[in-house]
Amino acid sequence: MSEPLGVAVLGVGHMGADHLRRLGETVGGARVVAVADPDTARAEGAVAGRERVTVHSDALAALDAPGVDAVLVASPEAAHEEALLAACARGLPVLCEKPLTPDSAAALRVVEAEARLGRRLIQVGFMRRFDAEYAALKTLLDSGDLGRPLLLHCVHRNVSSPPHFTSSMLISSSVSHEIDAARWLLGQEITSVTVVRPTPSAHAPAGLLDPQLVLFETAGGAVVDVEVFVNCGFGYEVRCEAVCERGSARIGDAHGMVVHAAGGTREDVARDYVVRFADAYDREVRAWVAAAREGRAVGPSAWDGYAAAAVAEAGVVSLRDGGRVTVDLAGRPALYGGGGGA
Amino acid sequence: MSEPLGVAVLGVGHMGADHLRRLGETVGGARVVAVADPDTARAEGAVAGRERVTVHSDALAALDAPGVDAVLVASPEAAHEEALLAACARGLPVLCEKPLTPDSAAALRVVEAEARLGRRLIQVGFMRRFDAEYAALKTLLDSGDLGRPLLLHCVHRNVSSPPHFTSSMLISSSVSHEIDAARWLLGQEITSVTVVRPTPSAHAPAGLLDPQLVLFETAGGAVVDVEVFVNCGFGYEVRCEAVCERGSARIGDAHGMVVHAAGGTREDVARDYVVRFADAYDREVRAWVAAAREGRAVGPSAWDGYAAAAVAEAGVVSLRDGGRVTVDLAGRPALYGGGGGA
Amino acid sequence: MSEPLGVAVLGVGHMGADHLRRLGETVGGARVVAVADPDTARAEGAVAGRERVTVHSDALAALDAPGVDAVLVASPEAAHEEALLAACARGLPVLCEKPLTPDSAAALRVVEAEARLGRRLIQVGFMRRFDAEYAALKTLLDSGDLGRPLLLHCVHRNVSSPPHFTSSMLISSSVSHEIDAARWLLGQEITSVTVVRPTPSAHAPAGLLDPQLVLFETAGGAVVDVEVFVNCGFGYEVRCEAVCERGSARIGDAHGMVVHAAGGTREDVARDYVVRFADAYDREVRAWVAAAREGRAVGPSAWDGYAAAAVAEAGVVSLRDGGRVTVDLAGRPALYGGGGGA
Amino acid sequence: MSEPLGVAVLGVGHMGADHLRRLGETVGGARVVAVADPDTARAEGAVAGRERVTVHSDALAALDAPGVDAVLVASPEAAHEEALLAACARGLPVLCEKPLTPDSAAALRVVEAEARLGRRLIQVGFMRRFDAEYAALKTLLDSGDLGRPLLLHCVHRNVSSPPHFTSSMLISSSVSHEIDAARWLLGQEITSVTVVRPTPSAHAPAGLLDPQLVLFETAGGAVVDVEVFVNCGFGYEVRCEAVCERGSARIGDAHGMVVHAAGGTREDVARDYVVRFADAYDREVRAWVAAAREGRAVGPSAWDGYAAAAVAEAGVVSLRDGGRVTVDLAGRPALYGGGGGA
Structure with missing residues (x-):
């Protein structure tokens, strides 16, 4: 055309x-x-x-x-x-x-x-799959240069949460990005979710369980931890470190201008995803x-959209009831590759 | 429209x-x-x-x-x-x-x-005026937060020079970007150029004076130094640090993914300007x-194009004859603001 | 004297x-x-x-x-x-x-x-309490400038494990440092331990559960995650990020010389604790x-030595049996401040 | 003994x-x-x-x-x-x-x-010869891995100058460290000095020519530029980048703790040489x-002390009279290696 x-x-x-x-x-x-x-x-x-x-x-x-x-x-x-x-x-x-x-x-x-x-x-x-840093990480993992991925450490921080944001939405809305990113980077389905709840920040709206620490285990035996903190107060930060058998690779610490002035060296942090993920x-x-x-x-x-929803639902159950919650996915149609990878 | x-x-x-x-x-x-x-x-x-x-x-x-x-x-x-x-x-x-x-x-x-x-x-x-890092630096300088700019330290490195690249072209082709960037960032015309020639790198083509150190003095009393090195061998690097009365700001050290593996921590450097300045x-x-x-x-x-050409020509004279060469610009038409700023 | x-x-x-x-x-x-x-x-x-x-x-x-x-x-x-x-x-x-x-x-x-x-x-x-970076982190946390600590993210990596190192020793020997550091930085006792086991690295000795992800919950409601990976292959890395209500602070990414050469920018990583913690x-x-x-x-x-041993023992139980294991400490003698802080 | x-x-x-x-x-x-x-x-x-x-x-x-x-x-x-x-x-x-x-x-x-x-x-x-970063740079340069050094870019900044500090002392007192470091790192004597004077900072004491840009040429054809700025206002910074035929190496950007808080990411800068060079x-x-x-x-x-004094004296002449001033050293006694290296 x-x-x-x-x-x-x-x-x-x-x-x-x-x-x-x-x-x-x-x-x-x-x-x-x-x-x-x-x-x-x-x-x-x-x-x-x-x-x-x-x-x-x-x-x-x-x-x-x-x-x-x-x-x-x-x-x-x-x-x-x-x-x-x-x-x-x-x-x-x-x-x-x-x-x-x-x-x-x-x-x-x-x-x-x-x-x-x-x-x-x-x-x-x-x-995020189209972000230059995520793409570089995916390329590196797929190259096999660092060996098999063993762990992913993820951080997802927002300056503040919008009105009406609920404790479940930290998982279903915010962490859904990490769910997709982890499945994609690792090429594996997530098989269980465990949510751990620290005492909430005094700067979070009353009743909001913020931050949370979310753990995933995958079909291939990798483990993923995600800090989600939607009222961190200072910036929008999305980081991901893949720990592999022969090295680790980290994204999300990129910066531009470095200013040296009273108080030391400083670099700007993006205020929101519109800036961070514009490209x-x-x-x-x-x-x-x-x-x-x-x-x-x-x-x-669409399968990725479905899997993200299913994992998030398991996470919401873990948030409510505590403990490790298994993810039960429907059978994957052949159109999406069938089998067990993500 | x-x-x-x-x-x-x-x-x-x-x-x-x-x-x-x-x-x-x-x-x-x-x-x-x-x-x-x-x-x-x-x-x-x-x-x-x-x-x-x-x-x-x-x-x-x-x-x-x-x-x-x-x-x-x-x-x-x-x-x-x-x-x-x-x-x-x-x-x-x-x-x-x-x-x-x-x-x-x-x-x-x-x-x-x-x-x-x-x-x-x-x-x-x-x-470069449209690069996000240069734009951030320009905004910061114009804000006055750091006071008046006193010095610019610039680095311009290419992996290797194209065939038929001459010693003069390090100035007229490569450094022309720093000429424009310096005039724009400082808002001042360049009044003199001094080129200092280290013993050339053994990895530069025979006869090419590479690297060079190029100094500018400006109408407002700022001093600019530029390292231009077009056969540095390892990457395309463009850096600029503005040293002001109350702090300094540096661009060009931006990075994306950080890899920890045998040999230490490493970050990629862009290979060429097409990658570095794509945005x-x-x-x-x-x-x-x-x-x-x-x-x-x-x-x-067009005035900026003219001024860049005139400064580069003075630089080529300094490269050939040594010493400090004065830049003589024509009178600036009112269309371009007249007067002495850049 | x-x-x-x-x-x-x-x-x-x-x-x-x-x-x-x-x-x-x-x-x-x-x-x-x-x-x-x-x-x-x-x-x-x-x-x-x-x-x-x-x-x-x-x-x-x-x-x-x-x-x-x-x-x-x-x-x-x-x-x-x-x-x-x-x-x-x-x-x-x-x-x-x-x-x-x-x-x-x-x-x-x-x-x-x-x-x-x-x-x-x-x-x-x-x-580690005498390391300049840990000391700076402790001072910052105690200042209250960043608010209350909510989470600690820790990484503890060794190039390779010594002979006869066992899966339990990842906790009792390696993570014991993080146990003490977390108790000290937070000023709180650890109340539970959960160990999560990824599929081990193929580069770890046969039978060694390496890496592990170890979680602590504390008396004050903070959550600590520790990656311990004693055969990471590339260097000795000890990192700690404290996530607080108004900001986060990270140590362990310090570097010295930055080299730009073929392959990009690189910084050395210490090979072992003798180098990293010499000072x-x-x-x-x-x-x-x-x-x-x-x-x-x-x-x-001595109380700190006792608490570290008790927490490590709970961790070894979690490693063996899975799940969250509660730490039961003896009453703290008045000599050590009594009460519940660390 | x-x-x-x-x-x-x-x-x-x-x-x-x-x-x-x-x-x-x-x-x-x-x-x-x-x-x-x-x-x-x-x-x-x-x-x-x-x-x-x-x-x-x-x-x-x-x-x-x-x-x-x-x-x-x-x-x-x-x-x-x-x-x-x-x-x-x-x-x-x-x-x-x-x-x-x-x-x-x-x-x-x-x-x-x-x-x-x-x-x-x-x-x-x-x-400085005993500083870990300088020592690492010296070791790297002497290894030949990066080829012959072509340029050194140096920065020497103090928060503020002590009372009675004169324009000449920027060279004889402050830059004397760079003179020794450059001679030592390059293994070459300095043969000429050129001092360029920007319009002084408004934050420098009246009459003090601060900052200055000082250039050295060496017996082996290397070129060294030094920014000396003793009233930079924000910290004590000493940086040195050696640009070689196959790569560059930079020291002086080392940092410890990284804080993410309102205003972005920040790292402390040492306040003075007592802190920076304590080790x-x-x-x-x-x-x-x-x-x-x-x-x-x-x-x-003692020869190094003599050579530093002689180079500084040439620098003071250049500061006063402008232009490039040649350094004339006495013959080097055999005790100090004789010949022309540093």
Whole structure:
């Protein structure tokens, strides 16, 4: 296809608006042809100044708008399943913001629908796989130069949590990124989750169990620990160290300018994921556009979205009840490689 | 303008081809509508798969092709002056790869042409101004938090020099980036150049004076030292430390993944400027496209291109004759701010 | 006391010989006056060239040698209890290499003997408390600037394990340092231990469970994770990050020279604890000498030695049986502050 | 010699008092037996609590005190020449604080006296040669792994200058360390000095030319640049990067604890040389004591002290008159290796 990919964007909230900007500024080869949002005034505003874009209050209507070649789902998670199934029914490639669906049961229905179709259409928005540092780590691990990975040490910190953030969401929303990253980096499914709860920070909202220490064991015998701390107060930090048989590799300490001034040496820390993963989002969408134009699918699959949901659910049980909780995954369809790897 | 900017690309060599890719993949809001290269077969190949692009052997013909709103000059430097004057004559915004022209006399003619026109059309491709680290340093210096800049320490290293690279080109080609960066960061013109020549590295080609230590003094009394070493053998490194009255700030030590393995801790160093400044090129072209669509000009001006050429010429004299060589700039037209700042 | 402290050194194996060298070279204010080792030829060799040192095959005889003001215990751990009780009976200050005793029951007997005496004579050789980085971390935590500590992330890696090292010794020998460091940094007793076992590294000796991930929970609700990996192959690394309510602080990434050469940037990693903690040992012994000359005791106490043994024993149970194992400490005598802090 | 080295300490000002403390606490194998200071009350106070130390108002009387085996000269520089010549006359090993003498003419007289004696007795207190990072850099350069050194980039910053510090002292006092370090690291004499003067910092005392950029050229064709900035305001920083044919190596960026808190990542910078070079001073004095006990001399020689003075004097001329000033050294006596290396 030499013409730009015609994209329908569902949802023009924070992530949707950001993707709209991206499709105009930093991603070539695509053109937004339709947007949908129940708040059509917001949708109109979001595409002001763009030509030949239709605006819809209904997501399915947007899918059927003229010129739509592919769908970017950035609507609230409750609306994902319907949109994903509709895209599958129409054979449209989809980039779906995480989480794939609100729970693993819904995710499994999406997986089954795509599996019946017999070809991948869905890419889930775990953008870290497109981050340069994560990609370098993946390449290094896959090279085998450091031997087999034994442990992953992960840190996931936010300055502060948004309103209404719950203790479970530290796992289902925040740690879901580490779940996908660990499965991808190790190429293994996660088989158990244990959540350990320190006395919460006095700076966390009352009642929020923050921070938490989350442990995963994997099918291949690796162990992953994740510090999740969503009210750390000082910056957005995502780190991952892979400890292998012959060395370790760490990402997330990257920096730019170093200032020497009163108080010592200092380096800035990103304030949020929009800054830290700006390039990853750009590359994610570019990879999706390029693949969609060629009729391929890349990146995290619907299965990855399902597995992340299932692991997170086990984590929420461990958080509530304590102890080690086993993850029981459905059988993996052949479309996603079958067998036991991630 | 809501339609994409129609761009004519002059020259499809290394940089031209890279910009063509960029205009398709990582920069939105523009469309290549014409290309010119004496080697039309190469030009045809460079735009294979793109629709509605005209191919020309003659640069001026490309400027006159239908749909051309702006010009990206990536032809050999000997061809720049004619292309720039033609673009000015047509009122077309231009992004011109560095150097603006092969010498300062030609650059001054371009400056005078643009000055007569009374508005800026030309952006020179000193991409470092668009690098995130350089931008952070500029912002910090302009904030005044660290006080007045007193010294800049710069390092510019390449793995190896291309064939036919001469001792003068260490200054006119490599150090020209530091000339522009120093003028921009300090907001001052360079008033003298002194080149000091260590015994050359045994790994440099015979006869090449590599490395060199280049000193600048500025109108405001700052001093800049630049190590240029184009056969350092191990990586592409560009560093700059600004030493101010209340602190210093350093860029160019950024890193990503840290590997601990036999031999200690290690971090990768970029191999070349294409990797190191990939983002800077993207941002440079995006800024140019956005400005051109709004009828503005941003970034390094023709005057900056002229000043860089004049300083480099003084450096080449110092390299040849030794000692401190004064830079004599023409009067700066009001279009570029007049007066003495950079 | 203005005369040097007369020291009897028990045991002239690896650590004993190193302390002998230290007392001659890098620690002032003390003089070795007696040494004891069953291998008296080795003992003679160890003090060759020193004047006025008596050599003994029997430890107790050395304690009674003329001029002995204090005792440095570096004999095999099985001999510690007798030496410690004898020193207490004689009122001699002791610096005892870790572990205090082979098990917590013996350690408790030593604690009780010292408690009956009513004053501290014993300093246990947890040298990390005297390391500049650990000391800086302790000072920062105690300052309260970062708020309450919530989590500690620790890493303890050795190039390779010595012969006859067992899976339990990863905890009782290696992690014992982290046990003491965590209790000291947090000022809290450890209340439970959980050991998680990844599939061992193929580079570990057959049967050795290496690496392990060890979790502690403390009386104050903090959580500590420790990676212990004694066949990591590439270096000796000891890291500790304290995550607090308003920031985190990390030690163990210190470096010296940075080399840029083929393959990127590299920094050396220490090969063993002798290098990494050379200064800590010097400061430990200096602090002991200074305190002994003034009739005081400083540093880790017999109680600390007992607590470390008790926590390690719980860890060994968790390693064997899996799951979370509670630590039951005896009541803390008033001599050691009583109550619940560490 | 198995008995401690009997040391006479001349001068109990800042450095003398620090060395006295060192000889009691951190350096074994020596005993202070005599001190001299015109202010005998200060001298009495400095050795309070030490036994068998004689106190003198006259330096030469201290040299002749009973039990004196060696001399540590920490008196004002005007008194050095007499003390050094007297020590030579008595065959006593000397550790002399820098500078060797107030000027190169006096230094040459000391060199000649020692040369006539035919054996080295004098070690000059350029302590950086004993710093672990400098030693690592020297070892690396001497290994040849990185090829021949081409350039050294040096930075020497102090928080603020002491009262009465003059523009010349930036060279003769501060940069003298870089002069010795460069000669030692490169193994070459310095043949010319060029001082470049930026507009001084507004935070420097009125009239003080601070910072300065000092260039050296060496007999082997290497080039050295030194930023000296004694009112940088924020910390004591000493850095040195050696740029070689196959790589570069940098020291002085070492750090300990890394704190992540509001404002980003920060690392402490030492406040002064006492902190930064504490270990170097310890090792310097230990090396001197060990050598003196064996009748050897190590470390920087009287020739090194002379050469540093001569280079500094050329630098002061360049500071005053501008331009490149040649260094003319006397012929090097065979005692110091003769020929042209450093």
